[in-house]
Amino acid sequence: MRVEQLVLGLVAFARSAIAAPAPLDLVVRDGVSADDCPGYEASNVKKTDSSITADLTLAGDACNVYSDDLKDLKLLVEYQSKDRLHVKIFDKDEQVYQVQEELVPRPKHGETPSADAALEFELVEKPFSFKITRKENDEVLFDTSGRQLIFESQYVGLRTSLPDNPNIYGLGEHSDPFRLPNVNYHRTMWNSESPFIPTNANLYGSHPVYFDHRGDKGTHGVFLLNANGMKIDLDVTESGDQYLQYNTIGGIIDLYFLAGKQPAEVSKQYADTVGYSAMYPYWAFGFHQCKYGYWDVNMVAEVVGNYSTAGIPLEVMWTDIDYMDGRQDFTTDPERFPIGKMRELVSTLHSRGQRYVLILDPGVHFKEGYAPYERGHEMGVFYKNADGSDHLGVQWAGTVAWPDWLAPNTSKWWADEIATTFSADNGIDLDGIWVDMNEASNFCGDIDCNPLDNQGNPPKVGHDPRPNTGRPIPGFPDDFQPNRRSVTRQDNGKYKGLPGRDLFVAKYDPVNHRGNLSGFTIWTNNTNADGTKAYDTHNLHGHAMSHVTYDAMLARRPGLRPLVLTRSTFAGNGRKATHWFGDNESSWEHYRVSIRQMLAWVSMHQMPMVGSDVCGFNGNANEQMCARWALLGAFQPFYRNHAEISSVQQEFYQWPLTITAAKKAIDTRYKLIDYAYTALHYQTTQGTPMINPLFFLYPEDSNTFGIQHQWFYGDALLISPVTTDWSESVTLYLPKDTFYDYWTGRRIEGLGANVTLNHVSWTDIPVHIRAGTIIPQRANSANTTAELRKENFVFVVAPDVDGKAKGRLYIDEGEKIVQEQTTLLDITWDNGHITVGGRWGYPGLKGESITIERFKVLGQEEIQMGSLGEASTFDPATGAVTVEGSWNLDADFEVHM
Numbered sequence: 086m087r088v089e090q091l092v093l094g095l096v097a098f099a100r101s102a103i104a105a106p107a108p109l110d111l112v113v114r115d116g117v118s119a120d121d122c123p124g125y126e127a128s129n130v131k132k133t134d135s136s137i138t139a140d141l142t143l144a145g146d147a148c149n150v151y152s153d154d155l156k157d158l159k160l161l162v163e164y165q166s167k168d169r170l171h172v173k174i175f176d177k178d179e180q181v182y183q184v185q186e187e188l189v190p191r192p193k194h195g196e197t198p199s200a201d202a203a204l205e206f207e208l209v210e211k212p213f214s215f216k217i218t219r220k221e222n223d224e225v226l227f228d229t230s231g232r233q234l235i236f237e238s239q240y241v242g243l244r245t246s247l248p249d250n251p252n253i254y255g256l257g258e259h260s261d262p263f264r265l266p267n268v269n270y271h272r273t274m275w276n277s278e279s280p281f282i283p284t285n286a287n288l289y290g291s292h293p294v295y296f297d298h299r300g301d302k303g304t305h306g307v308f309l310l311n312a313n314g315m316k317i318d319l320d321v322t323e324s325g326d327q328y329l330q331y332n333t334i335g336g337i338i339d340l341y342f343l344a345g346k347q348p349a350e351v352s353k354q355y356a357d358t359v360g361y362s363a364m365y366p367y368w369a370f371g372f373h374q375c376k377y378g379y380w381d382v383n384m385v386a387e388v389v390g391n392y393s394t395a396g397i398p399l400e401v402m403w404t405d406i407d408y409m410d411g412r413q414d415f416t417t418d419p420e421r422f423p424i425g426k427m428r429e430l431v432s433t434l435h436s437r438g439q440r441y442v443l444i445l446d447p448g449v450h451f452k453e454g455y456a457p458y459e460r461g462h463e464m465g466v467f468y469k470n471a472d473g474s475d476h477l478g479v480q481w482a483g484t485v486a487w488p489d490w491l492a493p494n495t496s497k498w499w500a501d502e503i504a505t506t507f508s509a510d511n512g513i514d515l516d517g518i519w520v521d522m523n524e525a526s527n528f529c530g531d532i533d534c535n536p537l538d539n540q541g542n543p544p545k546v547g548h549d550p551r552p553n554t555g556r557p558i559p560g561f562p563d564d565f566q567p568n569r570r571s572v573t574r575q576d577n578g579k580y581k582g583l584p585g586r587d588l589f590v591a592k593y594d595p596v597n598h599r600g601n602l603s604g605f606t607i608w609t610n611n612t613n614a615d616g617t618k619a620y621d622t623h624n625l626h627g628h629a630m631s632h633v634t635y636d637a638m639l640a641r642r643p644g645l646r647p648l649v650l651t652r653s654t655f656a657g658n659g660r661k662a663t664h665w666f667g668d669n670e671s672s673w674e675h676y677r678v679s680i681r682q683m684l685a686w687v688s689m690h691q692m693p694m695v696g697s698d699v700c701g702f703n704g705n706a707n708e709q710m711c712a713r714w715a716l717l718g719a720f721q722p723f724y725r726n727h728a729e730i731s732s733v734q735q736e737f738y739q740w741p742l743t744i745t746a747a748k749k750a751i752d753t754r755y756k757l758i759d760y761a762y763t764a765l766h767y768q769t770t771q772g773t774p775m776i777n778p779l780f781f782l783y784p785e786d787s788n789t790f791g792i793q794h795q796w797f798y799g800d801a802l803l804i805s806p807v808t809t810d811w812s813e814s815v816t817l818y819l820p821k822d823t824f825y826d827y828w829t830g831r832r833i834e835g836l837g838a839n840v841t842l843n844h845v846s847w848t849d850i851p852v853h854i855r856a857g858t859i860i861p862q863r864a865n866s867a868n869t870t871a872e873l874r875k876e877n878f879v880f881v882v883a884p885d886v887d888g889k890a891k892g893r894l895y896i897d898e899g900e901k902i903v904q905e906q907t908t909l910l911d912i913t914w915d916n917g918h919i920t921v922g923g924r925w926g927y928p929g930l931k932g933e934s935i936t937i938e939r940f941k942v943l944g945q946e947e948i949q950m951g952s953l954g955e956a957s958t959f960d961p962a963t964g965a966v967t968v969e970g971s972w973n974l975d976a977d978f979e980v981h982m
């Protein structure tokens with residue numbers, strides 16, 4: 086959520102957000118330019134079958150362009166697997182910060198003989214540079230010879246040349262085009278609260294991985310495992326040579342090259358590197374509703390009631406910070422959200438098959454007598470100033486202390502608070518947790534701000550539906566004395582960060598749109614319990630918090646898959662958490678942005694369960710746009726309507742068009758949940774993305790490379806929403822392939838050309854089935870996913886030109902981490918014969934159906950009437966043959982049409 090006064094901060098920093106950064110090599114310090122830097126020379130090169138090591142020595146006088154050049158470095162090259170090559174350049178003394186293993190566990194070095202690897206590393210000793218080549222076609226993927234390596238105490242610069250006009254994707258989190266601009270493009274990574282998700286700016290998370298797609302020459306990925314603030318430039322030199330340049334304000338060069346060569350193979354190889362996404366409960370695919378500004382528990386209940394009355398299925402109800410007492414974590418407002426009524430709300434939801442999720446923030450109210458703070462303080466979980474006092478900031482509750490998620494007691498403290506507050510026996514028995522503001526966002530904008538002057542953010546009574554019920558939120562009492570506690574922290578050990586740096590200012594400016602490094606966040610001079618500095622670990626704060634929250638949820642309900650939604654992320658966050666795209670606005674542009682963000686996050690950043698605030702967060706939604714967005718969101722993995730406190734209510738029951746659109750959208754989404762759940766199962770176990778950009782399925786069709794308004798939901802359904810403001814027509818691209826209209830079943834030949842559809846009403850969304858696929862559906866939708874599971878299956882077969890198709894279906898119980906009884910089917914269609922085989926095991930618990938009642942085969946225009954079996958019917962209008970029957974999913978079977 087966003088803070089009203091942040092708008093002021095945004096205005097104050099607008100200048101720095103739009104000022105075009107000077108081309109890097111023109112930036113000079115004391116008359117020195119990066120071009121004067123001497124580079125390095127390699128020596129003592131040693132090779133084994135699967136690795137190379139060398140010493141790198143500064144090859145001349147230090148240039149010290151942004152800080153001090155390091156004289157002695159080491160190079161380590163590992164052929165980790167056939168498809169993954171690791172290149173690491175680090176300081177000889179191993180003091181420079183390296184990302185903690187517990188935050189990003191490293192993949193194993195599989196010691197693949199270099200002869201067996203898809204990629205080749207070539208070393209040039211003097212001046213030092215290296216080149217990575219795809220062996221199969223001699224394609225040079227990475228070549229650093231265009232500019233000398235610079236490795237300083239507060240700046241590391243490495244450039245690779247690229248082909249002209251390259252197809253580069255990834256590098257989240259941003260709201261920029263899906264296919265990134267490659268001239269004068271600068272991508273900052275410094276996690277920041279970012280209301281309105283401005284373009285060309287750093288947002289909430291950092292994922293320094295890009296995909297480079299070269300058509301029939303293959304796709305590869307490059308991941309830089311460096312969490313420091315950085316700016317990545319995509320640009321051309323004066324002589325027209327294309328390059329990508331990393332500029333970090335610390336850390337080391339830790340590159341993973343992923344060979345592909347199909348796009349989805351790069352996704353898998355990235356999952357092998359940073360970890361596979363957690364699997365989510367089946368119910369997480371339901372429809373979610375939230376709003377900041379649901380004033381009390383009655384209003385929350387009324388929203389739930391109004392959804393039922395409108396006949397729109399609601400699976401999960403959420404409450405924003407409104408529920409807290411004075412915006413303090415682990416409290417409920419005794420008048421507006423009394424614990425007794427909260428418990429009743431949750432038990433009612435649960436009895437109807439619905440779920441409940443609440444928010445937590447990292448800033449903990451710094452207040453005597455506030456027990457969660459006092460316990461945390463006793464346990465030494467907060468950041469400390471040099472004098473041992475708590476490092477303070479300002480957040481929703483007022484003056485706050487900040488947990489150091491790496492301190493030894495923090496996990497226990499957080500898990501205990503969660504277990505108590507959210508106890509099933511006498512607390513709020515919630516089903517998931519949303520962690521917000523964890524970049525971390527500090528309402529204190531700079532280091533001159535005194536956190537003790539801030540009295541918190543009382544609810545905005547003017548916007549509340551009921552006057553006079555607003556109680557002032559208690560602030561910081563006058564007689565408060567900071568409770569000091571001395572600390573000893575390790576310092577400057579291995580990988581802890583070089584001593585003697587300026588921890589507030591890096592002379593190389595990564596261009597944070599919120600100003601200085603410590604602007605609106607936890608100050609970067611803080612020391613973590615393990616001796617590392619916030620200067621180096623800033624981008625890991627939300628990542629660490631969300632992972633600690635996952636562990637706490639697991640401790641609270643052992644064995645069940647936690648749903649933890651986090652605003653701030655780092656590469657590999659998906660292992661334990663998922664993300665929504667932050668505080669967007671209710672605009673057509675952000676409706677479009679949600680598509681490109683989803684494309685990159687699911688298919689490249691390996692965080693599949695993502696989505697935007699449907700109908701937009703800031704500003705007022707309107708009926709038509711919200712109707713379109715209801716349909717759009719239904720084909721994105723995480724589907725939640727959410728709005729800001731000062732926005733109009735935008736629940737789907739608010740307008741006639743949104744009621745119609747939402748019913749259709751949710752009905753369709755629910756019938757397809759098993760299909761999506763199967764795709765998620767494959768992403769979480771094999772890394773294959775559940776959302777496919779068009780070029781993933783048509784990698785040689787250059788018309789697809791820039792498409793950012795269409796996507797494949799799973800690998801069979803092509804979604805092509807209307808994306809023009811206030812329009813009822815859409816121009817969509819159909820690759821050269823056979824498709825079927827999802828709604829009518831009619832066959833359409835894609836010509837590798839655009840098709841314009843007119844008169845797409847506000848409650849319609851074009852969806853096409855790619856030929857060659859089989860889609861498992863439920864015969865009917867239901868009011869909750871629990872009810873849905875009682876419905877029988879229908880398999881929709883979409884044969885390709887050869888009369889063949891295949892699909893798959895995964896079924897389990899839906900919520901447990903370890904599933905003992907699962908069904909995993911391969912379904913094939915071959916010219917009139919359906920074969921269903923695979924692994925059988927899920928028995929269908931609690932009245933759930935595991936029965937197929939119908940096969941629907943599309944595109945059978947040429948069928949001979951009378952040649953069909955008795956249970957079959959043919960619809961000449963659409964060309965679909967339907968075979969009715971009853972097949973239990975507990976043994977292999979065949980069906981002949």
Ligand SMILES: *[C@@H]1O[C@H](CO)[C@@H](O)[C@H](O)[C@H]1NC(C)=O
Nearest residue numbers: 384385387388390391734736
């Ligand atoms: C629920 O619906 C009633 C009747 O239309 C309306 O008066 C009320 O404002 C709605 N409540 C909420 C929270 O949307």
Ligand SMILES: *[C@@H]1O[C@H](CO)[C@@H](O)[C@H](O)[C@H]1NC(C)=O
Nearest residue numbers: 393436437438439868869872
């Ligand atoms: C859904 O329908 C079932 C069966 O009729 C009912 O028990 C349940 O309360 C309903 N849930 C909701 C949220 O309406």
Ligand SMILES: *[C@@H]1O[C@H](CO)[C@@H](O)[C@H](O)[C@H]1NC(C)=O
Nearest residue numbers: 463464465466492493494614
């Ligand atoms: C952890 O908490 C215990 C109290 O539960 C305290 O005695 C101990 O000092 C704390 N450890 C640290 C490192 O602060």
Ligand SMILES: *[C@@H]1O[C@H](CO)[C@@H](O)[C@H](O)[C@H]1NC(C)=O
Nearest residue numbers: 469470471472608610611612
């Ligand atoms: C960070 O800098 C501030 C301002 O100089 C100082 O008060 C604080 O003690 C410093 N923190 C640490 C951990 O050194």
Ligand SMILES: *[C@@H]1O[C@H](CO)[C@@H](O)[C@H](O)[C@H]1NC(C)=O
Nearest residue numbers: 530531532589590600601604
């Ligand atoms: C940024 O830091 C510089 C150097 O410490 C300081 O002069 C400037 O006031 C800071 N700007 C903001 C907006 O805090």
Ligand SMILES: *[C@@H]1O[C@H](CO)[C@@H](O)[C@H](O)[C@H]1NC(C)=O
Nearest residue numbers: 788816817818837838839840
């Ligand atoms: C399809 O239309 C878009 C604009 O809507 C255009 O950018 C693109 O080049 C067109 N593609 C083809 C293959 O004509």
Ligand SMILES: CC(=O)N[C@H]1CO[C@H](CO)[C@@H](O)[C@@H]1O
Nearest residue numbers: 260281282283284674675678
């Ligand atoms: C992606 C996008 O459209 N961002 C816009 C969001 O709103 C801010 C403030 O109005 C603009 O500056 C961004 O460009």
